[in-house]
């Protein structure tokens with residue numbers, strides 16, 4: 001090591017480092033009833049009913065076709081949704097659906113805050129279901145807390161084991177239902193139970209069962225707080241007119257005992273904290289951990305009702321109204337007059353505003369394009385691929401020949417025969433390998449039902465024709481009545497004139 005004249009200073013002693021890791025404080029949400037809770041139960045029943053039952057819906061598509069109403073058929077590269085059948089080349093419909101879903105989510109967030117997180121997100125729905133099971137078996141908040149503090153006993157073991165057994169059953173049903181969106185539902189059930197399913201089916205069944213069990217049974221609010229990216233940027237969709245779950249501080253503060261003089265409406269009962277599935281205190285203001293489930297609204301409304309005070313100390317409220325109420329109530333002492341002044345200053349939230357108009361415009365445009373393209377969708381499409389090696393062939397008689405591959409995609413179950421007509425300069429003719437000719441000498445090509453049929457076509461320019469280097473040509477298919485059913489353009493290449 002080279003010594004220098006200057007003394008090397010030892011590194012400064014590190015300042016006290018705050019650990020970035022915090023142990024999880026287990027949350028024991030208390031049961032609550034009220035309008036929001038009822039709405040959440042209804043949405044939960046609809047979401048779960050839809051998820052578990054849809055694969056069992058049947059849809060008759062005729063012989064040889066799957067009879068499941070909603071099916072992602074990976075093997076045959078098809079997506080079936082009732083009467084709609086999406087082919088791989090139409091994957092843009094899925095892109096359109098994803099865009100609709102994303103913009104719809106942005107709009108819902110800008111109008112009502114995190115309603116997706118609080119009411120319909122699968123993590124919320126399944127966690128709610130798991131909590132319901134936990135509550136049925138182990139009891140409500142206090143009973144569960146007490147049970148966790150007790151040493152292990154046979155009674156505690158039985159309760160815990162029963163809870164996990166039911167969770168695992170629900171998880172298995174969830175994992176199995178997911179597989180049914182990709183394979184015939186009755187077959188999935190039969191093969192899963194008789195050990196006839198493929199290894200990949202068992203793998204995905206196990207994967208989705210395990211993720212449901214871990215996410216809804218163990219991870220719960222941690223997934224929303226630490227893993228989900230949505231809370232990190234959903235604030236960008238909120239503005240001063242968005243309705244978000246809010247504690248009306250102007251009305252609740254200063255907090256204190258219900259019978260104390262000169263205090264606001266918050267009696268510090270902690271009911272709102274006890275029911276919160278993420279274990280936070282809404283009175284601390286807008287927080288990333290608040291999933292907007294609104295259960296604290298029900299809890300507080302119940303307390304207000306018992307105290308014979310107006311409900312709505314916690315409510316879906318806009319930032320604008322919160323500010324207006326705070327200003328109007330500032331000069332009033334806590335009590336009825338403050339409530340009256342504060343509530344009178346509120347205005348009906350502005351639902352139609354620049355942001356929501358833009359979202360609505362994009363939604364309408366994407367939906368319009370999708371509907372339009374679906375309405376104009378053809379059941380028979382022709383793709384022509386020019387052979388590039390060689391670009392053209394000079395024949396011994398002086399003629400020039402180009403080769404093409406025709407791909408005829410028939411989205412109907414019925415097969416068909418079509419006359420191929422080439423629209424090209426006089427003297428340029430098409431012959432189709434292995435295809436019969438009609439009475440006029442034109443090639444007749446066959447299309448199989450529900451699939452792609454390929455034909456090789458040779459286009460020949462007669463000797464002595466003076467053509468440019470590149471000539472546009474059109475391949476047209478005619479049905480038995482001579483009507484054009486589809487056409488595709490390409491080019492015919494030859495030597496430089």
Ligand code: SF4
Nearest residue numbers: 266267269270272300
């Ligand atoms: S439930 Fe209402 S009264 Fe009770 S602590 Fe929460 S805000 Fe205050």
Ligand code: SF4
Nearest residue numbers: 276290291293294296
């Ligand atoms: S603070 Fe209220 S709205 Fe937010 S997560 Fe907790 S209970 Fe739900």
